[in-house]
Amino acid sequence: MKNLETRRSIRKYADKPVSEELLNRLMSLAARTQTMGNLQLYSVIVTRSEEMKERLAPAHFNQPMVKEAPVVLTICADFNRTSTWARCRKAEPGYDNLLSYINAATDALLYTQTLCNLMDEEGLGYCYLGTTVYQPQQIIEALHLPKLVMPVATLTVGWPAEEPALSDRLPLESFVHQERYNDYMGKDIDTYYYNKEHLEENLHFVKINNKETLAQVFTDIRYTRKDNEAMSRELLVTLVRQGFLPHTILKGRQ
Secondary structure, eight states: OHHHHTOOOOOOBOSOOOOHHHHHHHHHHHTTSOOGGGOOOEEEEEEOOHHHHHHHGGGGTTOHHHHHSSEEEEEEEEOHHHHHHHHHTTOOOOOOSHHHHHHHHHHHHHHHHHHHHHHHHHTOEEEEEGGGGTSHHHHHHHHTOOTTEEEEEEEEEEOBSOOOOOOOOOOGGGTOOSSSOOOOOHHHHHHHTHHHHTSHHHHHHHHHTTOSSHHHHIIIIISOHHHHHHHHHHHHHHHHHTTSSOGGGGTTOO
16 A cells, blocks of 8 residues: 555645546546445535635635645535435435434545545645634535535645655554553553654654643644634534534524
8 A cells, every 4th residue: 555655745736737537537436435325425516716716715724725726625515415316206305413414424534535545546636624624604605505515524636746754643553442442541652652752843843832742732732622612613503504403402502
């Protein structure tokens, strides 16, 4: 699996188009990935125009690659299409609920990962934007997403114009459990996180942020409780607006 062993997130792209023929072929192949009930509970919005990239960029905190990549793909959990199919065939859909969102989001993310693997094989570069679920309402409005359609992943795509260093990964024994889950002791954490915490770049990261440990950089700066709770509220409200949760769930919330 050479491609996965050398996989990198690419944020800088060559001034070279990604052909519609190539992209369509890869997106079609990716549809062979596993899917709940063979329903393919996802949709992909392909963005190439500068105007639409400008509209999407704020939802991704104006990260430069959103505007600079030849293509931006927004992958959505989609129960709208399946529900419309059901109604057109004298069937009554019951997919306006949290379980249906989870199933569609799982389908969409499985599709996204398969597409990423296929792009690796073609030599394309891409970056997965986790910001998609931070401010989803902006994306919904920009792309005119109807109810029962929710953005869950974004890929910026193009031909690589950089070769960044490989990101570190935890060892296998840190996340694989045999027969049952074995909780972590302090000594386990010391062993599993030793290499990550002693990488020169991470030691520098701790120093410039005036923190004592790498974990504090994540909890106090990168992914704070305040931000997580605020974005969780926004996600909940958006799931209500998109029809996956009832309005009553917001009663009593500020």
